[in-house]
Amino acid sequence: MGQIQLKQVSKSFGDVEVIPPLDLQIEDGEFVVFVGPSGCGKSTLLRLIAGLEDVTSGSIDIDGDDATAVPPAKRGLAMVFQSYALYPHMSVRKNIAFPLKMAKMDKSEVDKRVANAASVLNLTDYIDRRPSQLSGGQRQRVAIGRAIVREPAAFLFDEPLSNLDAALRVGMRLEISELHKRLDTTMIYVTHDQVEAMTMADKIVVLQAGVIEQVGSPLDLYRTPRNKFVAGFIGSPKMNFIEGAEGQKHGAHAIGIRPEHIDVGNSGPWKGVVGVAEHLGSDTFFHIHDTGLADPLTVRASGEVAFSYGDTIHLTPREDRIHKFDERGIRIA
């Protein structure tokens, strides 16, 4: 079980309100990702759920019981920290066994659970090493191991992959997603990387300045962002925003169109000059200038496309994929 409900939860540090009152419902077994730019309060929100910070007002229910005043250890949640926070003087085995030892669990049960966690996470060969003798990915797995032995109601991840290199990050992303499928336990995951959010989440919570901008499945957010912030934050490269005459033509203050929803060719309603072209093999990203719309306009073309620096290019937006926003940046249906 791992159902978490935040009711009118707010947090202030002194006079500064970092999280205005918000409500959030997290269902059992869900993989929820908090995503937002740095300083948006996503880590603070996670720490409130963990109990490492006290809420200023509101209440947190875990599995229907009010846990607002319950100390962190008693909430039945396990957390994986950004720095992994492994205990440097203990072996991998002792690190993983630490929470069980603190719970005064029977020695044979501890050994069984540690061995089990180690084999799940491929740590059996390193079980007697110290954290300093492990690579970043292995340390990450030890931190996860320390979390899973407790069999918590929910896992909390605080930007766990940000210290890993790009290749390892992709690998660990898969491992964590697989772990979630296998354990079927609620996971709350904080990241500033929208790619991690899109690929892992069942439900994404987009935060800005402590305010929940939108909650929904990755594709919901991609297809129908509620406002310009979410539209710009979800998707890579960023959505193009076009204001002025072109917006008015669609009956909106501004329109947004994703780079992948613009076709390139030798004819089309929009025209511009190719600037930098980023060739990725599978895709090509063009940064197009002098369109009179937005500078630069980013366009994705599938595969290898033979336009180069300085060429004139014509663009065709897909009309059904245009997002319209009013003056306040709110989506117009």
Next chain:
Amino acid sequence: MATKASRSAARLMISPAVLLLLGWMLVPLCLTLYFSFLRYNLLQIGATPFAGWENYYWFVTDPSFKAAIQNTLVLVGGVLAITTIGGLFAAILLDRPMFGTGIIRIMVIAPFFVMPTVSALVWKNMFMNPVNGIFGRIATSLGFQPVDFFGQIPLASIIIIVSWTWLPFATLILLTALQSLDQEQLEAAEMDGAGWWSRFWFIMLPHLARAITVVILIQTIFLLSIFAEILVTTNGGPGTATTNLTYLIYVSSLLQFDVGMGSAGGVIAIILANIVAIFLMRMIGKNLDA
């Protein structure tokens, strides 16, 4: 830079300093060794015949030698225990954010800068004097018999004075070590269900192990040679109650004018200090590796 020429130039230029330091150490050491084998008393003018191991024999069999060794160990051990445990406690308190942290930290370190003779005299006359001292006054005003510190508990009094001087040192080193502890580790332990005591025992203390060994090593070196505090307060007495090895050497060579005996004591002190150093280096080496 590390060409052959630059290396030999470096050696050449550093050699005067090395030779000076070497001479500074070797000459007194050799003279002490030499004197320790002579029958050399300043009251008997004239010949200083070779005496063999006689000085060593009489120094070691002197009843005050056993007392001195015992007092030295109790003094060093007592001060180490008080300063390490007290320093740990003070460091944990000072690590918490509070009002006026900067000033409080300066005040905490202040005793370390008071010279030993001054601090010992202040303690002797203003705190521990049974008639005029603060402790005596407090005891009298509460209707108790005042404690005659240097008469009844002389060694403990010296330990208190020396601990007062060295507590700031331990506190400061342990405080800096404590501040380098990753807060996320403590939070992780908290999430793992560790109470305050478990966090202290399993996370903080292992983290501080290295700093604690450094405190013990450095203090031991200085505490083995405590002298000024004893000279200005008890003069090694009553009897030999506060005579440590350093003070005993002073007594033999400068109060009894027996240079040979004093030198023999000095050589014994060097050997003892080296034995302690070997043990400590082993202990530290183990701790510093990790």
